[in-house]
Amino acid sequence: MKNRIVLYINKHYPLLLSFWLPVGLMLSYFIYRKMFPFGSNTLLTVDLGQQYVDFFAYFRKTILSDPSSFFFTFNKAIGGEMLGEFAYYLMSPFNLLLLPFAGKSITAGVMLVTLAKYGCAGYTMGRLLTKQRLQHGLMVPVFALAYSMMGWAIANQLNLLWMDVLVFLPLIINGLFELLKNRHGLAYSFWLAVMLLTNYYMGYMVVIFLVLFFIWLATDSFVSFKKLAKDCGLFIGRSILGGGLAAILLLPTLFSLQSSKGQYTANVIHAKFEYQPLKMLSKLLLGAFNFKQMPSGLPNLFVGSLVLISFVLFFFNSKFKWTSRLVAFLVSAFFVTSLCFEPLDLFWHGLQFPVWYPYRFSFVVSFWMVYLGALNLRESVRVSALKILFAAILYAGIIGYVAVNIKQFTFATKTTLLASTLFAATTLLILLFPQKQTQRVLLVCLAAAEMLTNAAFSLNNISYVSQKEFAEPNSALKNDSQALAKLDPGLYRTGQTYSRTKNDGMAHSLNTGSYFSSALEKSIPDFYGQIGDPDGDNYVAYSNGTLISDALLGMKYFLRPKDASEISIPAKQKKALSPLTLRPDLQDYRLVKDGDLTQIYQNPLATTMGYSANIALQQVKLPFNEPINYQTKWLNAATGTWPTTRYFTAKNFNEVVFQNADKTVNLTGSLLKKKNKKAPAQVVFKFTPQTNDPYYLTFGPGLEETNVETYTGSRPLYHYGTFRHNVILNVADHSKGNEVTITARFKKNSLFLDNFVLYQLDRQSVTEKLRQLKRHSWHVKKVNNRHLTGKISIKDNQQIFATTIPYSQGWQVKIDGNRVPTFKLQNTFIGAKISKGTHTVTMTYTPPYLYLGAALSAICLILVLSWEFIPAKVKKYRKTKN
Template identity: 45%
Template sequence: MTVYFAYRQMAPFGSSSLLTVDLGQQYVDFFAYLRRTILHDPSAIFYSFSNGLGGEMVGNWAYYLLSPLNLLLLFFPGGSLTSGIFLITVLKYGLAGLSFAWLLLKVTKQDGLMAITFATAYALMGWAIANQLNIMWLDALIFLPLIFYGLMQLMTTGHWKPYIIWLPIMLVVNYYMAYMICLFLVLAFIWLAADKFTTWRRFAAQTGRFAVASLISGALAAAVLLPTWWSLTQSKAQYTVQTFKWRFELFPLKTLSKFFLGAFNFDQMPNGPANIFIGALALLGALFFFVDRRVALRSRLAAGIVTIFLALSTCVQPLDLLWHAGQFPVWYPYRFSFVICFWLIWLAAQTLTLDFRPGPIAIGLVTLVVALGCYYVETNLKTFKYLKPNQFWLGILFVIFALMLTTFPFKKHWTYPLMIFVIGVTEVTANAYLDLNNISYVSQSEYGNYTAELQRLVNKTQQADKGFYRIGKTFLRTKGDAFQTGFNGGSVFSSALPKATPTFMGHIGVPDGDGFVEYSNGTLLTDSLLNMKYYFKDKQLSGALSGSSMLPASSNKADLADYRIVGQDHWATRYQNPYALPMGYAASNQILSLKDTTADPAQYQANWLAALTGNAQDQHLFTAQNFSQVAFQNINQQSKITGAMLQKKDLLKPGSITLSFKPQDNAAYYLTMGSTVNPQNATFTLNGKSLAQYPTYRNTIIVSAADHAKGQTIKLTIQLKKGSLWLQNFTLYRLDTTRLKQATTQLKEHPWRLSQQSDRKFSGTVTATANRQVLNTSIPYSQGWHATVNGHAAKTYKTVDMFTAVKLRRGTNHVTLAYWPPFLNLGLLISGVTLLLVCGWWLVIVRRRR
């Protein structure tokens, strides 16, 4: 794999990198956060304001960052982080092979080149190649053989230690993959119980040991599992499927195509059959297991039941949901298929020993099954877009070679292991080469240059202002840029994102999804309320560089005209927001009772402000405006724009609508656009330039259209990409900037003056001029935040279903907010007590043996 990556010029060998899809758009940012937290800011371990508007981090650590190999990333700063990712990737491939080879040497007859062949097939299984970019999942390949060995020891010798060492480690390293391994352990126990069965009394003892050892393993990992469970209840668990149907998700035989090398491409990432390629030798060996008379019939029957269950899991909806903890995967389907590959290779390793002599019936049955499978794939080859004919016939060739070798009568000659090695390793290597050639990657310069420039902007801002504030920007490489360069932002892409965050962002007109938010559509009002004190804007370059930038634009923020320029360089300009409110301030307690259900983001924002100021007039901050002129081209005339259904007159010709307005003052103007008015359905041009906008949104968004443009004609052209377009929630609004200034000035009068601040603790004084006031903050609400007011514990309240507030008494109040992960103390107690009991029990046994 190292040679292949060098050939592809992956960093550090060239100009490319391993960054692709989620590894480039998500995980690399968490790795940068890991470095910064360990080396520079330990206070962000449990909570970080780089996590969207702010969020707990235990769930993110447990899912993305607890692999021991990640510590190697500490030696790769800045743009060299991609080289660190390369290093841990190849190490995980190597350790997976080593782990499986160790298992074979310990409990099977395999050794030498035979063991290396099976270990390589395991390390380079189709699942590993397809999910190489999901780098945190690869640890499962390393620990699965060790846990399986522990289970075998538990069943056969009664030794507990290997099982209760490796399983808890896996539960800590990545609970998600560990969950799938735990399900597989139940299946493996069924097979081992049948394979090793002697008496029912012994079976009962084995069952008891398995159950108790599994509970102990869970208890040892409770310090991570319990706070992670709480995190999941706020995020992914809220998307759990409540109903399902007993049906096939795809025709079961389609999965057979995945046994051929090279049967993977980018289109297989969102959906497709399970990636279960293991090579022809391992596949034939697994089939021969079921006709091998050396193995007891009950063992083969139990193995058959396990295999059928695993096979049905790749196509039956409820079983698929079971493996994915009740949720349909978003991309990367059948994530559990690594256990299928392990199981099949394990069966093959049991069978293809040097003393294996299949009879004619066994050879005939296996050959017939393989021939029928190949015939099905060949007759349906055109439907498998990911499998090319030359790859299919190359796979047939390897099947023929493998069949000849497995039935070869003179296996004890020294050339036999060598031939097995050459054929087996060549096929899985070719599969890796073909699969990964189908994937494109982020160049090193694209990642490094962008990151270096953003880091420069962040450093200059933080050096000039040591306070607590958030930073917005009009460009992005990823939604995790705040993690990457260490600032408090408003965007994030995380599987552990609390559901409340995207819900709130959708209310205020910002793009959101189940696992992400992108603060690209802030208004003057939301920037103020969310403490967006600084903004970075990409420059429009001229001359030879016109139209190019290493800072890809993501929003059209005309309202930056209201902000003050505080610095700039060749690529970007830094702005300071004069309306930005502090992290906390005294506000009306009306915010505690605000229940706003409007779907209009402009009105939602105004109602939010009015509840804070206690001034009902602030509800009219935004007023709808009419367009001064509307021109239709190849589109039927419409008398009303909002909610109009635009239809092309001639479907073969371009169709567009141009809307114009001329501001009568220097106020800020915004457009709201429903989810149907998106870049997939139309292109947008504002004053002759393409409208920059993050393309994915599922709710109505609000777009900055003009500011300080008195007397200028603003033209927006919408060109249809399809035959029709629904202008859902399409409205032009004017923001009363004067009233906004008055409201923000009022809220700034009594700020929370912080004497202590970190990611998990804020302390300071705030003055309330009346008894009916609260300390309103832009800290996202969580059970982990604990408040004290004047030295006494105080209740925290949730505002707009998102933020934290504390009631105040009239006068000066000293308020402290500190964060501690829920259930962490309980988890530490359970893990600590269990560890002491296990160590004490082990010492007693050692003393008895002595």
């Protein structure tokens, strides 16, 4: 047994090192940074902490307990399809490693997946180098390490869903070689399909790269035009089949993109360079990454000194055909231009400007550099003194350029420049070394040191969420979710006045109304913007509800954090959760659960997700960016209230105090300026409610958190800080006779009081109308996320079946077993005609084009297998016959 192990290691040590070196190096760094489970920190930062980790928890739930969540879920905002979200976020096979990690331990699972992807990227690159005889022995892990720990990987490990592309790209390229050499296309089509299924976004970039790589490969191996024509046919045909194999997911995803990301495609493209192209030279050096590079930085191109030197020397290596080197140069020039010229940059990103993380396709440029670098040193690692001199001058030029312009690069320091110089100089000296084996051992050690140093320099610039910051709100949400499941197992929505992220609902099986995703349907933020809740292209937050919106959207329960003064457990043991928003009007709801850190309130006026509404709701014209009028018209139309009832009444402030700011009589629409720009400025608004009704304040984007700090009394006026439409904020309830003060402190030299109006809500009138709707709600029984059924009572023929389920062609509605056509209500929801009486309404969701995609995938699978195995059997038959 021992001999077998020794023999296996001796035979496969290049691939073993290719896997374990990046794993070991990154693990050592994570331990040094005390990442959980080795300390108090986590790998969670930016989107990984605010978005992806919640998706991972959702993935676990879908696999382990609720497969219907793969297609649709009410955990997503107010409900939405999930097949497109899985295609973008969650189809990585590495996610299966997360299954054993529940709750707060999922941060350890994130580390495991991260390490697995680093290791597998090294392994597959090593396999490509070995199979295509580009390198052998210790040089295999040298180039595999440069690939798996390239600057793009280090900068994007927080975008964990993208890192699969580093694993599958070498497998696809190896499959392409096998296709063109041996006419076997199964591996190529299969791995291309796996890439497209795992992440179609990265897959799109891979497809573009494959075209360029094939052009170079066809030139490099050109024999005759007849062979070239056959190769082109094979490449195009098997590529189409690869895409066809993934059609079962791609077709439904394409449909979902038309209502989400597809609506944000750039209409105007400027033929301009996005920055001075020479600046990208700075990204070839160590530590060329920090937080400022995330929103609008330069492309990540670091691959280590050996790869960079060998890549450049490839173009001067006369052992390769001049045509091969010329086409390689043209492809490289195309890459360089793509990395700075706006039209090409947009082309690589599907005609959409990236929101943060620019030049996401630069991994293909790094692969190209590693591949040509390995090819250049295929026969010998030793380089002539003349070429070493040329490389030294080139490297000195790069370092000199960055040093002279160091103030332009926030990530560059004297330390990183010195380290880059030392590693480059050492690499050049080793390339002159005459002893092959010693030379290769030194190169392995040098590569490991250089890639680890780059990772440390780069990642030390990033801050991370601590395990405590993740675990405490996560545990509170988990407890509240479990308490609600016992209290009420039905289908309803649950509002929050505390949260960890906008995707808490995804992580904890709560229908919170909030959501953050790059693939969010455009109609959802549009709707949120109209009812007065924060929205953006890729997020919504149900943090600014009113008694009206709570009830109409079926917000049956609310989760509220206790203040520090309300917590009975000593502060050393428990810390109060941070509020998301203030909702004094929760006093109108019933307390049903009083926990250690939180309380749960029940809304007695909440409808279900379907209700009987007056036909006027189908015809009403709703206003734009007027949340008070929108909610008023929604309730009036649904209840058939004519003439229109006013529920909100504008109120004046009793007193407004201007401190170091210009005074104005008309508040709304006023631009207030500091008198003394060097001194603090604030405005204090005071009013005394004359009733115990709820009071709401509306204001626009001029009062978002970048411009002002707001307080009620001496406490922060908690609300979600970024928004682009007018929002509503509850500022008082049951406060009759008590003065309420709202303070706005300037963060800049001026403050725009954008749509700044105080309203009183007529609770009695609203309660009467909402009770009317609740009496005729759909008593829905949730069978699963894509199948709902229940009874509803319709009082007359002037009613329609209205829902607050987002409209989609995938939903099918049946009334008493008969399918009925649906229509869109409020440009957002599903509606259907219905007659007087009591009816059973059933709704079923099937992703559009799912069955067509499955049929195409099945056909392509049959063709791939037929073309792969039938010719071999025919040849065998002919030989036997002869």
